[in-house]
Amino acid sequence: MRRRYFIALLAAGSAAGGVARLAADAPAEVEVIAEKFDFTPDTVKAKVGKPLTFVVTSIDRVHGFKMPDFGVRTDIVPGAETRVTITPTRPGTFAFFCDVFCGDGHEEMGGTLVVEA
């Protein structure tokens, strides 16, 4: 029972979904998959002062990846890996979202970066 729960946590930390967990000392990287009309995972954790690279791929069409609080935006083109690195300077909750119109659910296509001290 306990072991099963642990495995479920590991799976949730991968690109499969849920909250991405970051190793303490390794350079932080998180894989994010974009598709109509979701980012997976849609909640990502980071630490103040520690660089974090989003490695974003699209599995259907062109999407956008925008984080206004970090002055970042880029297109996400299917078949290519798009890397965006940010370094949080304060704790808080920050939005990322698609800014390329991709259909009727586009306005809901977003996620949250949770930065801890």
Ligand SMILES: [Cu+2]
């Ligand atoms: Cu979109």
